Amino acid sequence: MNAVRRPSNWISPEDYIAGELTSEVRHEYFAGEVVAMAGASIEHNRIVGEIFRALGNHLEGKRCEALMNDMKTHIHKKEDDWFYYPDVMVNCDPAGQQKYYCDTPSVIVEVMSPSTERIDRREKLMAYELIPSLHTYVLVSQERREVTIHRRTGDDWTTERLPENGDALRIPELDFEMTLDAIYARAGV
Numbered sequence: 001m002n003a004v005r006r007p008s009n010w011i012s013p014e015d016y017i018a019g020e021l022t023s024e025v026r027h028e029y030f031a032g033e034v035v036a037m038a039g040a041s042i043e044h045n046r047i048v049g050e051i052f053r054a055l056g057n058h059l060e061g062k063r064c065e066a067l068m069n070d071m072k073t074h075i076h077k078k079e080d081d082w083f084y085y086p087d088v089m090v091n092c093d094p095a096g097q098q099k100y101y102c103d104t105p106s107v108i109v110e111v112m113s114p115s116t117e118r119i120d121r122r123e124k125l126m127a128y129e130l131i132p133s134l135h136t137y138v139l140v141s142q143e144r145r146e147v148t149i150h151r152r153t154g155d156d157w158t159t160e161r162l163p164e165n166g167d168a169l170r171i172p173e174l175d176f177e178m179t180l181d182a183i184y185a186r187a188g189v
């Protein structure tokens with residue numbers, strides 16, 4: 001039997017989660033490697049707050065729940081685990097909600113800064129596409145009025161960019177709509 005060989009600095013998912021409970025800095029986890037996250041700007045926080053508040057209010061009393069940036073999402077593929085901290089996510093499956101992370105997000109929203117845009121558009125897109133429950137991945141620029149929506153359609157994904165294709169973020173599965181004016185209301189963009 002072949003054992004998986006791990007580097008000497010490898011950290012188990014359980015040790016990572018335990019460490020996050022006492023850490024002053026948030027970290028993301030990539031198959032045994034722990035990486036510190038940078039802080040966010042006021043514009044980033046304002047945009048995240050507007051989206052979270054709108055989703056939370058819209059989902060009040062419904063099965064789905066909006067979760068904010070201290071809740072991790074968990075991705076498991078083959079022998080590897082990843083944990084990311086999405087800015088906002090929606091979970092509609094209580095069975096997939098753990099105390100410190102979510103296995104079954106339906107919607108993930110990332111607000112991009114110049115330093116995270118490349119990661120959000122490529123690395124996280126590829127990772128999030130592995131989550132069977134995810135149907136919508138939304139990327140929101142904090143530098144300009146631009147929203148990109150990736151939607152699962154069967155086994156494929158489609159991409160829509162706003163404002164070219166409209167002036168509102170629509171998530172039909174949640175019967176949710178939010179205008180770009182509302183998203184950027186306090187961000188000064």
